[in-house]
Amino acid sequence: MSHASHVVFPAHRLEVEGLVVERGERLLIRDLGFSLAGGELLQVAGRNGAGKTSLLRILCGLSRPLEGRVCWDGVPVQHQEEGPTAHLAYLGHANALKDELSGEENLRIQSALQGRGVGRDEAWEVLGRMGLGGHEDLPVKFLSQGQKRRVALARLLLVRRPLWILDEPFAALDVQVIEVLRSALEAHLAANGMIILTTHQAVPIEGRQRTLTLGKAA
């Protein structure tokens, strides 16, 4: 079963033009441009400190570039009618979970905040798919690091956003969940979704993809 079996995203386009990124007075990215269409995956590569996380945060509108712009369907993200992040789901290094709440409660609250309320059954089904059966109603503070990461990943499967921006999504996962995530990524691409991710792990993913390596000229 695929989470995306009943959702196919309409054609969208992400365009990045003339990005210049500086952190702590160091120039990390100079005049970067690229575009991404439905069904495409972009892997952002580069050594530690090259600026991968900084770039992802800019693509999500969490921080501003020194110059340049990020457009979704031809409109700068800051001017999107539904807000700068309504088209995307972001998974950063932190899992953004409330420790006192269960996996089910975290998923249902976050999904509701993102405009798509889900019922208990749907939350439990996705947690089960992530191998968390039996842990659905345990406060997440009692889960292991890898199990917390699984709850955070379950959120991606629920929110149905066309663009996924994922910072090291495979880190701290065991082989079973790497496989679940790998097939979720493939299903998202097959549903005309887009993915931008960083990873230091080589995980083969079927679909149209390319690599952007930061810091080559530094």
Ligand SMILES: Nc1ncnc2c1ncn2[C@@H]1O[C@H](COP(=O)(O)OP(=O)(O)OP(=O)(O)O)[C@@H](O)[C@H]1O
């Ligand atoms: N808030 C900040 N203030 C100053 N410098 C920062 C800040 N955030 C990041 N940096 C610096 O920017 C550079 C790029 O950091 P970034 O986290 O984007 O790299 P990365 O490519 O994701 O690295 P890694 O592979 O280690 O995760 C680093 O040298 C980092 O120290």
